[in-house]
Amino acid sequence: MIYDMKPEQVIGDYKEVRLDLFGGISRVCLYTEIETPYPDGKLIVSTTDNSGVITHVNKSFVEMSGYTEDELLNAPHSILRHPDMPPAAFKDLWDTISAGKKWQGYVKNLRKDGGYYWVKATVIPNVRNGVVVGYTSVRRKPSRSKVEACIKLYPTLF
Amino acid sequence: MPYTLTVSPDFTPDHLSGWYIFNTWLQKTTGEAIHLEIFNSFLAQHEAIQDDEIDLIFANPFDAAMLVREKGFLPLVMAQGRSDEAVIAVSSDSPIIDVTELLPGCRVAVTEDPDVRLMGMIMLEPADLATDNVQTHVCDSYVLVAKQLLRGDADVGIFLAEAYDGLSNIIKKQLKMLVRSQIDVIHHALMVGPRLVDRRDELRNTLLAMNNDEKGQDILKNLRFDAWNSVEDADMEFMIDLMDTLNT
Ligand SMILES: Cc1cc2nc3c(=O)[nH]c(=O)nc-3n(C[C@H](O)[C@H](O)[C@H](O)COP(=O)(O)O)c2cc1C
Numbered sequence: 001m002i003y004d005m006k007p008e009q010v011i012g013d014y015k016e017v018r019l020d021l022f023g024g025i026s027r028v029c030l031y032t033e034i035e036t037p038y039p040d041g042k043l044i045v046s047t048t049d050n051s052g053v054i055t056h057v058n059k060s061f062v063e064m065s066g067y068t069e070d071e072l073l074n075a076p077h078s079i080l081r082h083p084d085m086p087p088a089a090f091k092d093l094w095d096t097i098s099a100g101k102k103w104q105g106y107v108k109n110l111r112k113d114g115g116y117y118w119v120k121a122t123v124i125p126n127v128r129n130g131v132v133v134g135y136t137s138v139r140r141k142p143s144r145s146k147v148e149a150c151i152k153l154y155p156t157l158f
Numbered sequence: 159m160p161y162t163l164t165v166s167p168d169f170t171p172d173h174l175s176g177w178y179i180f181n182t183w184l185q186k187t188t189g190e191a192i193h194l195e196i197f198n199s200f201l202a203q204h205e206a207i208q209d210d211e212i213d214l215i216f217a218n219p220f221d222a223a224m225l226v227r228e229k230g231f232l233p234l235v236m237a238q239g240r241s242d243e244a245v246i247a248v249s250s251d252s253p254i255i256d257v258t259e260l261l262p263g264c265r266v267a268v269t270e271d272p273d274v275r276l277m278g279m280i281m282l283e284p285a286d287l288a289t290d291n292v293q294t295h296v297c298d299s300y301v302l303v304a305k306q307l308l309r310g311d312a313d314v315g316i317f318l319a320e321a322y323d324g325l326s327n328i329i330k331k332q333l334k335m336l337v338r339s340q341i342d343v344i345h346h347a348l349m350v351g352p353r354l355v356d357r358r359d360e361l362r363n364t365l366l367a368m369n370n371d372e373k374g375q376d377i378l379k380n381l382r383f384d385a386w387n388s389v390e391d392a393d394m395e396f397m398i399d400l401m402d403t404l405n406t
Contacts, residue, residue: 040257041281041339045400058343104406120283122403128395136396138403143286144258 002079004028010114021078022052029083034115036064044119044139047126052077052094055134066112077137082110086157093123097135100125106142106150118147160191161213161354164206166346167197168218168271168318176380177216183377187364188357200270213351219344220272223398231349233394234362235386241345243319244277246337249307257336258284260314262291267303267312270296273344276404278316281337304329343400347389362388 002025007014012032019027045058057065057072065072065080072079081090085108096103103123108116119139125132163184165177174196181194192214197203200221206212207221207229217225219242225231248254260282268275279289295312297303300321306312308329319338322330348365350358368374369385378384 038284040284041337041341043341043400043404045343047396060340102403102406122406124399124403126395126399136399136403138400140280140404141284143284145286 002027002075005030005112005114009112012114014114017083019078019081019083021076021081023076025076025078027078027081029081029110030114031083031110031116032114034113036111036115036117038117038119038139038141039064040141042141045136046072046077047134047136048077049134050132052135054079064111064117065109066115071112080109082108082116084108084116084154086154088157089154097123097125100127100132106146107139108150108154118142118150120146160193162193162195162206162211163214164195164197164203164212165216166218166221167200167203168269168274173382176377176382179377179380183374188361200272210351213354214348215351216346216348218271218273218346219397219401220276222347222349222394223401225349225351226394226398230352230355232355232358232391233389234348234350234358235365236345236347236389237381237383238385238387240320240383241342242273242277243339243341244274244281245317245319245322245335245339246278246281247304247307247315247317247322247333247335248313249310250332250334252313252334254314254336255334257282260285260287262287263293264313265293265295265306265311267295267297267306267315269298269300269303269316269318271318273401274318275316276401277339277341277344280404281339282314282316301325301329304333308332344397347394347397348386 005028010030012034014030014032017029019029021027042060044060044064046054046061047056048054054072054075054077057069062069089105093103105121107119107121109119110116120142121137121139123135123137126134126136163181178194181192185192246257254260295306300317303315303317304325307315350361365386366388369378
């Protein structure tokens, strides 16, 4: 499940916005300017079912998102949706993976404590016996220059 | 006709005696004639796989997708606690202390080992480095990768973490590790091909029980791990998907 973010879980000064997510979910997001650097040498891995509900996360995912594994499992992946991410990026993601193709892009993710972290994400359909049974996303450390380019580009996509 | 076992060519020759002993044990335990064929390059091994000459393979994760999807191989077991990890290192004299300080055009020493190379290049991406903007020096062994760094013939090296740890102290003292991967889920796996697949459960059970007696334990020690762990089809599919996301 996804709940409204609460001031007591947030660290630092925050802004508030209400996001409308897929499936009629509406969420109050509290977000700060505090960046958590991507850890060297690690991959952040998750899998979802066909509708984007989280079915598996690895340890790095738990550490970086700030949520517990229990909070993440069965939650929609938009639990990490940051207000600075343009909806067009996720439309492109879903259009691409629904067509059975691999998607790659740079994503700013929202932590439970209101902070954020940038990743380079690759999402692929999981095909078992010819049928798509879900999706896997693997994130790696992005280059700073690519992140800087996204910081300029993304605000123009709203 | 005897069956053929092979191991991924990324193993150093001193590991190979362990595999010969393992194969002797495997033949005795299964009552089958099995020939251990060692290829000295991935290319030669791939040709043998394409020609359907292989029945059992301790496979590099990079080859797992091809073995499963194109050649009908299925996973049996993996070495306990042995995930494949990569290390990025420079000479201890190098002014570089963080990967992001490396510049396009730099010389990267690697081996042919495809999964380590892939993981290593991913760890160089934060510096905007990719195969098309670095000079890749392919070496025959990780010791030679280290030597390239020591001689100043390469700026940065990509190592299998286990091989890096196994370098002599004299060499290691002259190197500086920048990053060590902690990926955990990418590993070699012993896989069985179509001609032996009927005996998959029996083979797996035999291997999983190997550490129950002293003889088996000794053989495993020569392979440098303590036990085999089961790899289920779903585990293998997950790893194949992971490799697929990395291979872009
Ligand atoms: C495997 C997979 C991983 C995803 N990872 C993220 C993620 O890390 N962060 C994120 O904001 N959205 C991620 N998404 C996209 C979300 O499902 C969702 O589309 C997005 O957060 C925008 O929310 P909305 O579609 O409800 O508007 C992922 C989707 C899939 C299928």
